[in-house]
Structures are given as C-alpha cells and as structure tokens.
Amino acid sequence: MNTIHDMGGMHGFGAVVREANESPFHADWERRVFALATAIPFAVPFNDDSLRPAIESIPPERYLASTYYELWLEAMTKILVGRGLLSRDEIASGKARPLPKGVEVFPAVKAADALAALADGFSARREAGKPRRFKVGDLVRTRNDHPATHTRLPRYARDKIGTITRDHGIMTFSDANGRGDGEQPQHVYAVAFPMDELWGPAARGGDKLYLDLWDDHLHPA
C-alpha cells in the first residue's frame, strides 16, 4: 500500500525530538489501548498481519494527525466492527448487544495465560515452505510492485540491487497473510543495499542499508 506509513526517504518532517526519561505510556487510555490490542487477539483471532493493514488504511491526513495509540485504537475498532463483534451504535450508546452467532471467538484470556503466551511469543517461523531460491552472497533485484494491499517491501527499496547476507529460514509471508491469502511460508533473507544504490550518487556507497526480504520480494539480479 503506497501510503503515508511507508515514509522512509521522505523530506519535511523536521528534527527528531527525544523526551527525557520518557515513560512507556503518556496517559492511562494509552495503557488500556495497548492492553486491549494485546488481549483481544486471544479471543478474536487476528495478528499483526491484520492490525497493520488496518492501520495503513487510515487516510494519510488522519494518520499524521493521530498519536500512535490513537492509530491502534482506530485499527482495532475497524477489525472488531468488520467482524461484526462490535458496532458503531454500541460504541455510541455504551450498551452491549449479544455477540452474533457464527463468528469464531474464544473466551477472554486470563492474566496468567496472557503473560505465559507473551513470554513464549508468537513466532512467524515455520518448519516448511517454498523451496529457497537464493543463498548468501547472491545478488538480487527487488520487485517493482506497487500492491494496493499490505507489503513489507518499502517503496524506497523497490527495483534495487542488493546482496543476500543471511538466510533467516522460513517464516510466514506477511504480504500474503495481510491480504487474506494465507501464510505462504518462505525463506526470509537479510539483504544489504549500498546507500548509493538506494539514494543516488550523492549518498555514501560504503554505507549500507539492510532489509529482511521474503523470497517472493526478490528476483535474481
């Protein structure tokens, strides 16, 4: 999706401003949004491959005017409303209606189970997948695709030549999962791009930018 979230290489955003002794949260509602986004997927199966497209489809002017957890709240609401588990009426009135039949949900996760699951993590690694097409040292060219759906290949690195430096093994493919086409597990590789390949001759070719790219993002160069 070629929209505002994919901001690598944009001008005009100004200086990076750090806050001294910053706390993880800046308001109580941020705590609750973070916890809701963490707890809800135990009851309503979705993962980052659903949450991120939901964030990315927020119109760019609203994306930029929102704080981080406002984006999470809007994306979460969109997912729940989209699955029929929550309605705008309920949010407006504060009155809950019974859950619709036929939508797969699980009971609310308990504290101990949530913490145990978070400590284990939710690995994207899979035992098997598409055969690997590349190996360390191979030169690759990234695809020149502009899907209207979720992709992990940023705009600034499309149709660029890099070198595979590491094979991370087989993982679920977020681009496919994010558009509802299943996990399509495949190899993920660290790919090094000289800075001047990405940004032109004014950039320092000796400096490198690394991306982790799935097999389907790459052509042999």
Add this chain to the structure above:
Amino acid sequence: MAVVLRAMSDHHDHHRRAGRSDIELRVRAMEQLLVEKGLVDPMALDAIVDQYETKVGPRNGARVVARAWTDTAYKRRLLDDATAAIRELCYGGSQGEQMVVVENTPAVHNVVVCTLCSCYPWPVLGLPPVWYKSAPYRSRVVMDPRGVLAEMGLRVPDTTELRVWDSNAELRYMVLPRRPAGTEGLHEDALAALVTRDGMIGVAAV
C-alpha cells in the same frame, strides 16, 4: 535546545488536554463493552500493562550487553543466535521471537529503525519511545543516517561503515554497543548500569 523541547512538550500537553476527555471516555466505553461481551478480562489487561510498564524494559537488554562485554563465549553465541543467547538470561517472547544482535566496532556502526511502523525488540528494550515511532526518525534515518545521528549528538567517523537496519519483517534488532574505555575493572552489574536504551538502538554511544 531546552527551549525547543519545552515548546514541543507544551504543544503535546495542550494537544493531550484538548483531546483527553473524549478519548479516555471512548477507550473506557470500548473496554466496558468488550468485557460485557466476554472478549477481555480487566485483570488480564492490568497484568499486561504492569508487565510492559514495570518488568520488561531496557534494563534487560543492558544485562545482555554487559554479559557479552565480559564473556567472549557468550558474545559469540549472541552474535550467532541472538534469540537463544538472550533466552539464556530468561528474556524472550512477543516481539523478540527472532532476534538479531549487531555489533558496533571501530570499523562498523549500526543503527536500527522501522520505517513502516514501530517494530522494536520488546523483550530486551521494552516498548519503543515516541521518537522511534515518529515520522522524523522513520523518514530520515534511512536516507541521511549520518545527519540524523549527528543531530542526536553522535558523530560517526568517516572511516567507520554505517549500517542501517530497517526492521521491516519479523526479525527484531538490538545493537551491541562498544564497551567504553576505562571500564576494564568493572564487573557485569556495574557495566550494565552504563548501558543506555539509545546505545542499544544505535543512536548514541555508551
């Protein structure tokens, strides 16, 4: 600089005050609805907040770094298979399932970003600071890393190769900073106290 920071902070406070009651009410209403529907348990929400507000944070990563500085076999394992080596110190899990640790040396300086969103190694660094998720950092550090680092107070010598890691996939990155000079006599706990979050992102030296 202090004036600029103050102005930003006032601006943010104003923004927050203006929008606060509305969003607090909306979030509270949403939580209440989801509790009534049986989809979330408020005690689980409390536990999740407590975990990431008080238990998981950059002190974890600092212990990993201090161990690597004092134990060369551990450092080798950390650079070879960071997920397993970090597990040895009992850290791991969500947003750290596949860890990679990259080492700063006189020849190479590493810095981490997530241009598409906010990917960050929670088990070792906690939740990301606002600046890491902000448009200025995400947009600029991939194209002008030396300029951004210089603005943040870190000048990378011309003779040092700069490596920017855009964590766009399911790998999460932590920088192993260089051990400061003059710390030869310090033991692991004292070394860990020197390690900063920004050093482990790569935007500061330790």
